[in-house]
Amino acid sequence: MGGPLPLGDPAPADGRFPEGLPVDASTPFSAYLHVPFCRVRCGYCDFNTYTSTELRGARQDEYADTLIREIELAHAVLDDAGAVRPMDTVFFGGGTPTLLPPGDLARMLRAASGSFGLRDGAEVTVEANPDTVTPDVVGTLVDAGVTRLSIGMQSAVPHVLAALDRTHRPENVSSAVRAARDAGLDVSVDLIYGAPGESLADWQCSLDAALELEPDHLSAYALIIEDGTKLARQIRRGEVPAPDDDLQADMYEAADRRLSEAGYAWYEVSNWARSDANRSRHNLAYWRGSDWWGFGPGAHSHVAGLRWWNVKHPAAYAQRLHAGESPAAGRERPDAQARNLERVLLQSRLSEGLPIEQIAESRRERVAGLISDGLVDPAAALRERRVRLTLRGRLLADAVVRALTD
Known part of the structure; x- marks a missing residue:
């Protein structure tokens, strides 16, 4: 039945977004x-x-x-x-x-x-x-x-x-x-x-x-x-x-x-x-951090930087919806540091690579060390300004993320 739900702020019964959430209808x-x-x-x-x-x-x-x-x-x-x-x-x-x-x-x-x-x-x-x-x-x-x-x-x-x-x-x-x-x-x-x-x-x-x-x-x-x-x-x-x-x-x-x-x-x-x-x-x-709505018990959603998650058990999920209420159990708006960590964690795993300018400026010099260790493709880093994992880097992807975020 999965692990516990994350901690977060209470979600409103009507499911409405916070005032001023910068929703962009052009986002996929x-x-x-x-x-x-x-x-x-x-x-x-x-x-x-x-x-x-x-x-x-x-x-x-x-x-x-x-x-x-x-x-x-x-x-x-x-x-x-x-x-x-x-x-x-x-x-x-x-x-x-x-x-x-x-x-x-x-x-x-x-x-x-x-x-x-x-x-x-x-x-x-x-x-x-x-x-x-x-x-x-x-x-x-x-x-x-x-x-x-x-x-x-x-x-x-x-x-x-x-x-x-x-x-x-x-x-x-x-x-x-x-x-x-x-x-x-x-x-x-x-x-x-x-x-x-x-x-x-x-x-x-x-x-x-x-x-x-x-x-x-x-x-x-x-x-x-x-x-x-x-x-x-x-x-x-x-x-x-x-x-x-x-x-x-x-x-x-x-x-x-x-x-x-x-x-x-x-x-x-x-x-x-x-x-x-x-x-x-x-x-x-x-x-790539697009918008999505997760439907169903325990499902997670993301729109314009707002994240929320539904109650886990199908009975509790059904009870809320039949009462005309949102099934969301909690929600959060991660800060800039958390969003950066997530961006590096996810995009560095893609073959298209992570743009170096999306790495915190104080961590960019570490890319050279990752190249020396055989974890990052030097041609992609130098010509395309992207962190693209080598085969060895894919095996040690978590270590690459730590080097670029810790």
């Missing part, structure tokens, strides 16, 4: 629609998700109608601020969005599109567990306007999937990709590396299996142990080993090498695409 706008339901909780997962036994007072079959109430509230708030504008991207995440009937996802998308509009060529993504994808499901999503399916493959090796508590059948990944392709959708697959008991050979097997699917986009994330998860407890009790940092580094290098050979280019530390057109425009909106 995205929507994230959170579907917090899962059949089984994966041992590594720290997302705000719930199995059927954890819902307590919330009904999955009423969820779409509840979320549509937040869409209506968001329209009123943005309209009051003069900031209603078409969505550039929409992303259904979770949880497992495809646990809901596809007609429910279609209704939520129609409600959002009807309230805000959808730009021509907008990217509309749905995350999916491979076992929930069928031609009928995909057909309904395409008819609703979905353009992209992101499939949670994680691994092609049964014992690795078991270590992650993933319950899907590996062979269903290829059938899910085929159904999406036949319907004309772009396809992304997600992989995780560094699971307990996973060898470098296991990881290479998963990479090869993923590339055989010829996805347009591939994400590869190092397993991170989050406090409060089943996997964290297993490691603490000595039942399974903790991830090996050196092995994970070898796995990352293997992924970058194999994907580059297959024609994929990295554009963010953990993401590769066949072409610029296949990059996740929704995630780029986060990394």
Whole structure:
């Protein structure tokens, strides 16, 4: 069910923005629609998700109608601020969005599109567990306007999937990709590396299996142990080993090498695409600091520097909206120092790099040291005035951020 919500200021019951918030209606706008339901909780997962036994007072079959109430509230708030504008991207995440009937996802998308509009060529993504994808499901999503399916493959090796508590059948990944392709959708697959008991050979097997699917986009994330998860407890009790940092580094290098050979280019530390057109425009909106509204329990939003987050449990979320109140639990306006840290943290992870002039003047001389350490591309720094990570820099991205902000 995820970690605790951030501390912040109380959010008003009507959800209105603070007086004088400098909203710019020309800033790109995205929507994230959170579907917090899962059949089984994966041992590594720290997302705000719930199995059927954890819902307590919330009904999955009423969820779409509840979320549509937040869409209506968001329209009123943005309209009051003069900031209603078409969505550039929409992303259904979770949880497992495809646990809901596809007609429910279609209704939520129609409600959002009807309230805000959808730009021509907008990217509309749905995350999916491979076992929930069928031609009928995909057909309904395409008819609703979905353009992209992101499939949670994680691994092609049964014992690795078991270590992650993933319950899907590996062979269903290829059938899910085929159904999406036949319907004309772009396809992304997600992989995780560094699971307990996973060898470098296991990881290479998963990479090869993923590339055989010829996805347009591939994400590869190092397993991170989050406090409060089943996997964290297993490691603490000595039942399974903790991830090996050196092995994970070898796995990352293997992924970058194999994907580059297959024609994929990295554009963010953990993401590769066949072409610029296949990059996740929704995630780029986060990394570039655009505006977005996060709908659903525990979802986070950002407009014009104002951040807020919703109550976590689906029952509390529904209760507030049915009472005509905003589901926001709190909000904040980070100061200039916090915004600078976030900008460096996010933009330095992109292949386009971080403009050096966006680094605090007192830290810019440190770029030379990062070049000497092999962490930053010297040509990009000297010719383009940008901090662009080398392969070694991607492995040590957190150290680069510390050097540029501490």
